[in-house]
Amino acid sequence: MLALTAAGIVLAASGAAPLTLASQVIKSTFGSSFGLEDVGLLLTPLILTGLAVSIALKIGAWNIGAEGQFYAGAFAATGIGLFIPGPTVVILPLMFVGGALGGVIWILIPTLAKAYANVSELITTLLLNFVGVLLAYYVATGPWLDPGGHALGTTARVRHEVPEFWGTVHWGFPLAILLTVVVAGLLNFTRWGYEVRIAGSNPQAAKYAGMPFRRHLITVMLLSGAIAGIAGMLEIAGTVHRLQGGISNNFGYLGIMVAVLARGSALGVMAGAALMAVILNSGIILQTQGLNTSTVLAITGLILFFTAIGDELAHYRIVRSEPTA
Amino acid sequence: MNAIPKTSPARPRGTPPVVLLKGICKYFPGVVANQDVDLEVWAGEIHALLGENGAGKSTLMNILTGIYTQDAGEIIIDGYAQSFTSPVEAIAAGIGMVHQHFKLVKAFTVAENIHLGWSETPAKISPEKLESRTAELAASLNLAVKPAAQVEDLSTGEQQRVEILRVLARQARVLILDEPTAVLTPAEARELFRALREFVSRGNAVIFISHKLDEVLEISDRISVLRGGRKVTTEETRNCSQKMLAKLMVGHEIVLNDLRGRGAGAVPISADAVLRLDEVRALDDLGNVALNGVSLDIRAGEILGIAGVAGNGQKELSQVLTGMRPICSGNILVNGHDVGAANAGEFAGFGVGHIPEDRLHSGLAPALSVTDNAVIREYGRAPVSLGRWFRPRAAIALARSIAEAAAVSVPDFTMPVRNLSGGNQQRLVARREMRIADKLLVAAYPSRGLDVGAINTMMRYFVELRDAGVGVILISEELEELLNLSDRIAVMFHGEIMGIVETASTGIEQIGMLMGGQRAAAPRLEPASI
């Protein structure tokens, strides 16, 4: 709550009237099916990147590299989509696998570094973000540049598309929800999931119970990368259909926000992603008013900041007033 | 006992005590650490503070040194009332403390540690300057240290000397030592005592916190005994004996509640050992030898107590016994099978339960739910798991039955387990482990941080297990507990077993001696055949 008020203050400070803006946003978002469709399109990548970061957190790792893995997945998917001949029915699943693999490869080195050398995954995954963006930019302006010459800095249109399921929202959306449910199921209804949860919460306890911490760490982190890669693939195959330098609206970083807000619950991921999607969409709508997505980013950061502080204060109170036996 | 030389010099009449504590009270959530404690320490005396763990000695000293602030009571130094809101003020008033867990920066050299936060350190420093100053200081105070060595590399005895030097350099008039000899060899302890006597002969005072009755009798002029947060008495040392002090420390309940007797249905002690350690050597986390050729055995239906001041290898022993720490040499045999290479999960599979020393650190995942924590041992088998599938409902049912057996009322099984009180957590862990312990239960300091009621419950659990034919290894600092429960007691000192005695035929004095590092005169128990 505090964070939203602060956000309002920031908006006001930047010269726009918060309340009129808010009403405009609400009208645009919820008043028309276009608005809801836009939110729906944003939801797919956000749910997936949020899921990716969330699941890494379950084993105690910070996957800040979702952005790079997103691009890696998009890259792989585009490559397959443009250069491997075949019917859509065959190529699309191949792209899906490619996207997942792309994400896995992108997180592989940070994973191994953490598992075997105890190197902070936070920085390694993050640095690869920049490399990922550069990779996409490179191929989009270089070797894979659209020969039709319609626009600079984009690949040709990938003709294999994920079919639409409601308006412009494609089947990637229910797929994202499905994946979230599946992951939640794995975490809560399998032995593996139980071990992962224990290990992530307290590695010492995992050792006490004889669980293989390192194996779980690697598996979960690779899974996290895969999911972020799938997000990239779906964005290519479902929404933008071309690879270029800026297809991600900071989905990777916003995914971190989603994961933090979600506090580890599947429902939380979806709710958090919904909130982020609305905020992001508002940013896009408000672009016409002179604000831009960067402000959205700033506000997101503000919310994160207050969440972090609030978390600590709440915990402090609980510890201070421990119930007696 | 040798007659102690009286060290206090003649004092002009009317000189106030160096330290006077009046009515000190300190409370923590759920625990009374100090209640109405009075203490008087005079110039020229070595004053011992005696008490079991949790009696409030460390808390009292933390208040005197400014780390904690008292909830009630006064601190009067040299006749003037003082209130310390931070360690700096206490240091300025001449109070210096050498803590049980040294406050040294491991990555720094000895010289750097000495000069830390010291107003006399010159503004511009260099390693050579610091080291030569340190050497001078050490010479003048007659304490041998190596100024250029990194603290990380020093033995605990050497580290302690550095701590003492650091405190003395600040012109401390009152030197407080918290369990100093726990980490010293007998020779080093002699050195320390000599230095202390020299110190007080110059008109200073020493407060000596200890567990060890013989040392306290040897070094001190007067003794104050704390128990349960209150002061029981202050006596002149020459009027005291070990027996009398033991009784004061532990209270008169010491011989009541003798739980060693068996009822009619109890399974008798087996002839064969359920678990056996043979000349086991193991290293601690820093790579030093923690267990140095430990041999012991435990039979079904018996309780073996492990006595000794904490830090003599007990933690590593409990880890070796449960597969959490690998051994360097020697054998571990469970029912005759060598299990040296097994991990903790496999040990649990053999039927070895483990109530760890620090339950929040290793035995529980504090942020996870009560249910998740309750099933950590049995999650892999039916009914909680069927094949790969984990069934939350079955898990909750199991958690419920464990909570019921532990008599813990859990309002919400999904809440983080850290929200439960310490006593509830411990009982939960105990019953959880008891379910899988069909051969052996290893309990490390199970009553730490618990109130009397919870402790009694723990005791009853162990008796229950014992009567059912399971072996119990009980590691504890509370002699009372060990004497009440154990059939045999093994005493640990510096990673070795000093002796294993039959409880029925032994007494506190003998155990105290073993704890102090003297080996048992009688030969060790012959190994039972397996």
Place this chain on the structure above:
Amino acid sequence: MEIIAGLLQTSILAGGVLALAALGEVLAERVGVVNLGVEGLMALGAITAIATVIATPSPALGFVCALGVGFFVGMIFAGATVVLRANQVLCGLALTLMGTGLAATIGKAYSGMPAPATFAPVAIPYLSDIPLIGRAIFAQNILVYLIYIVLPLVLHLVMFRTRHGLNLRAVGENPAAADAAGIPVQKFRFWYVTAGSSLAAGAGAYLTLAFVPSWSEGVVAGRGWIAVALVIFAGYRPVNAVLAALLFGCITSLGFVGQARNWPIAAPILSMLPYLGTIALIIVPVLAWHRVRRLMAAPASLGEPYYRDVR
């Protein structure tokens, strides 16, 4: 041969950004606080500097204003992490998002405008006449001298040769010991984190006043993160940090040279070099042998908030 001189010159110039940011982060991490908001602070410093210099053509004022903004924001961050003891990682990430976003918002108006006045090179007499390397090293702008020579030396001397520095390092290694020795742990942490943030913002100012020199969204391009990684690689020592930054400046300028001379490697690939290089270098210290590892080890209490009254 001019290539080498040119390379050297550009390396020094490019490395300056990283060096200043890294020095700031060394300060923070040496007292035990990991500040992941460097990227955001750099963005804020960058925009403040360019805005100031466009309004009043004084680069010095721009730089100082950036330092001030960094100081102010640093206090907020320190307040959250040191006083309120909130999770340092989360707060740092939040700061990066806020800083980058805010700077980009304000920066819309200034995008692409070149700085009307920048820090001009100041040639040191005699030294700059040395053939080949003279111009490269000794005819740089004043900030370079500050960052590469003055600041690291001062910081090194303070940290390792003064009583104050001893106490500072103790706070990062073992705050409980420092506290017991009478050192004001929270004060040290608060002010050094703030100072470090100030320097980070200064690095951003350097970017838009001396290196690029103009603003565009994304001008920081992850340099803040590289700086954080550099600190680890440099073993948390000021002089090493600056040398490591120089190394990275080298890698970056290789990229420029490659582009200018139409090497067969595409521009974006060359731009990847700094990031890939950082990852490689961050893994190296772990593989080093024990003695070196000890010298380069992180302050033992890095990342943990300090509570005095903990049972």
